[in-house]
Amino acid sequence: MRKKLIISIISSFVLIVLGINVYLSKGSASNKEIDVNVTQLKERTLKRTVMIPGTLSLANEQYIYYNAEKGDLDKIHVTEGSIVQVGTPIVTYENDEIELEKEQHELGGKSSQLQINSLNKQIANLNLKQKNLETELGKEEAKNQIDIERTQLKLDLETAKLDLEKNNLESKSTLKREQDLEVKSDIKGTVLEVNKEAINNTSEVQNPVIHIGSTDEYIARGVLSEYDALNIQPGQSVVITSDVLPNKKWEGSVKQIDYLPQKQTASDSTSDTANQYPVEIKVDDEDISSIKPGFKLLLEIETTSKKARSLPIKSIVNEGKHKYVYVVENGLVSRKKVKVGETTSKFIEITSGVSEKEKVVSNPSAKLSDGLEVSIK
Structure with missing residues (x-):
């Protein structure tokens, strides 16, 4: 009987010690400081952009198709890789x-x-x-x-x-x-393809016999929505990227936007499909020749640009119609309401609410609250 009493007392003591340790560990965890990264209000150039897919093309190209009305194709004067000038004879017909x-x-x-x-x-x-x-x-x-x-x-x-x-x-x-039986080159360039089989093509879709292109200048082609076609003007800057070379960027500018929309197919014309307007982008970087014509591109066209005091957009907390930031001062955070202006994909203009000297949490988590102790990384 006495032995059972001793065992019971020991067990109770162990449970009490364990409970105290759990309580102390929870208390220390709740009082543990949260590590945060901070940023500050700075004047930045805010650029609003439009992203559209595009395709790389040669700026100057000439396609020569077989024309049976001229007669029989008598002679092809060039070979693939030939350099031609304006006026160089390309093919001759016999009639x-x-x-x-x-x-x-x-x-x-x-x-x-x-x-x-x-x-x-x-x-x-x-x-x-x-x-x-x-x-x-x-x-x-x-x-x-x-x-x-x-x-x-x-x-x-x-x-x-x-x-x-x-x-x-x-x-x-x-x-x-x-x-006219002698067809000449309209451009200075390189003969990219000679396809003699195109002469005997009987299908409705014709292939060119000769394809000439100038590899000195490239353009990117894409299409704009009706809204974007109103906000984009010739001369605006463009950043060009390709999934083939993800770490590479090329610079360009808007060359022209077609006045008329892209022609729709018969199925599109019977639906409510919105019009799209072809756009040409002049590529300013010569080293874009590291990829080939026909490659798919992503075109980031700058529509507006302004200098303004701004913060990274990830530092903003949205609650309904209001926006807040967390400011660190003397190791504690406090939440402040801010007013904002222009917004881009990375930054947001701050018109009031914080100053340049204040340290703003750059990526606040849900754990932050007024008065919480934090440690700046």
Whole structure:
């Protein structure tokens, strides 16, 4: 009996000691300081941007397609990798009809000229003929007959001249068609592709026989919403990134925004799909050539820029319509209501509520409250 009493007393003592330790550990945990990072109100340049997807393209390109109306493709003058200048011959067509027309015009011109020469001689001989008629018919009658013949010959002469002029015009038209049989480069650049198989393509979608591009200048193409098309202007700065090189950034600027929206497909035109406006971005960094045309890009277009006193947006606590920050002073935090202005993806303008000297918790947690002890990291 005595032994059981001793065991009971010992057990009670152990439980009391454990309870005291748990209480003390909870008390010390509740009084433990929270580590926080702080920031301060600074004047920063706040930039509002629009993010859109885009595609990298060459700024100057020329596609040459097979044109069956010109005739048979006779010769391709370039190979892939060739450097061409403006006016360099690229392909030449062969057209038997044009050769036949040239011969016909040449013969027609000679025929008209022979007729003109003959009529001029006949008109020149009329004076002699008139003198011979005067001895037979008299001056008056001879003059009347010769005038009738002269008038007819002059009319025939004018008709022959018109035929010659018409033939010359047709000859010039044929010559122009012949010159068009040789297709020349419109740009200075490199031959990127030669696709002879495109000549035999029978599908509705044509592929180019020759693709020429200038690798000295690049552009990025994307589309803007109706709202963004009103807020973006040529010349605004653009930051360009690519998932292929995530740590790389390139600079650019808005080159142009199309006045008309992008053409919609038949299915889009029957729905309430909003219009989109194509935009071109001039790439200012030459080293964007480290990626290739056709690569997908992310275009961050700057719409507004202003200098203002601001804090990192993560330092703001939102409660309903009001915004607060936590300020550290003498190891304690206090919550302060602030008024804000311009907001970007990283910073928010502070118009009142805190000063530049105060230390603001940069990323407040839910554990913070007025009067809590904290330690600045």
